[in-house]
Amino acid sequence: MANRPSRDSAAADEFVRQLQPLQLATGPTGDAESPGPFGGIAVDVETTGLDPDKGRIIEIAMRRFRYNRDGFITDIGQPYSWLEDPGEPLPGEISAITGLTNADLLGQEIDAPAATRLLTSVSFVVAHNSAFDRKWIEERLPDARGLAWCCSMSQVDWRARGFDGRTLGYLLMQSGYYHSGHRASADVDALIQMLRHQDASGQTALSEMIATGSASSWLVRARGADITTKDDLSARGYRWDVPKRVWWREVADDQLEAERAWLADHIYVRAAKPKASGPEVEQVTPRTRFL
Known part of the structure; x- marks a missing residue:
């Protein structure tokens, strides 16, 4: 068989x-x-x-x-x-x-x-x-x-x-x-x-x-964010830049205003004790990205 x-x-x-x-x-x-x-x-x-x-x-x-x-x-x-x-x-x-x-x-x-x-x-x-x-x-x-x-x-x-x-x-x-x-x-x-x-x-x-x-995009750095907001930033997709000591995220053109609004409501609101009035924003292109 x-x-x-x-x-x-x-x-x-x-x-x-x-x-x-x-x-x-x-x-x-x-x-x-x-x-x-x-x-x-x-x-x-x-x-x-x-x-x-x-x-x-x-x-x-x-x-x-x-x-x-x-x-x-x-x-x-x-x-x-x-x-x-x-x-x-x-x-x-x-x-x-x-x-x-x-x-x-x-x-x-x-x-x-x-x-x-x-x-x-x-x-x-x-x-x-x-x-x-x-x-x-x-x-x-x-x-x-x-x-x-x-x-x-x-x-x-x-x-x-x-x-x-x-x-x-x-x-x-x-x-x-x-x-x-x-x-x-x-x-x-x-x-x-x-x-x-x-x-x-x-x-x-x-x-x-x-x-x-x-496509061009924007680097959003949550400069001055209080340490107590780090979990919120991480959940949002922000990453910690060790040398620059700042949380950052890259967003597309059409996401920038929504990102500014979220930061204003969660990170730069008075109750969150921010050390700055708002984020740093920098436009990036293929020639300046990943630096």
């Missing part, structure tokens, strides 16, 4: 997802007619810590891509990456996360002119956490300051696309892929792959990100 899978086994298979290694080939993607008329570049950095004023970049990776008016990536360029000696021993936790050792970094240096040429050769730069990566890159590559930036983590509604989270590795796994370790070049490829994602209507994540990222 031939062996047949049991009913329980067949049911279990419905909950099994097979992951494939992510391998992005250089050249046309096949997603749309090649080559697209527009260019972007995906970047990622590995660092010795979280604070650009105290740490150093130890690896930077980047890869250009071309896309069309509908937001489909048509071509993927060759990968670039550089290591850099931070001039001090790596913290143990950084070695554990990245797999890099002091020996790997000894005497290594980023080719700053080449990296800058790549960054300035396209319409925009994208990272999966641009609020982190932009500061590090502009500190290390000052001639690349002032470029237009987008963020694939904060400017795409991944939950609406059916994902449970927005960390890059988790998004990639939910898409059926995995990459090799926490290295900058692997994260760049994962980022590009996720920008190719299409929702139920066929809109790509890249198209959504560009639409969100190209």
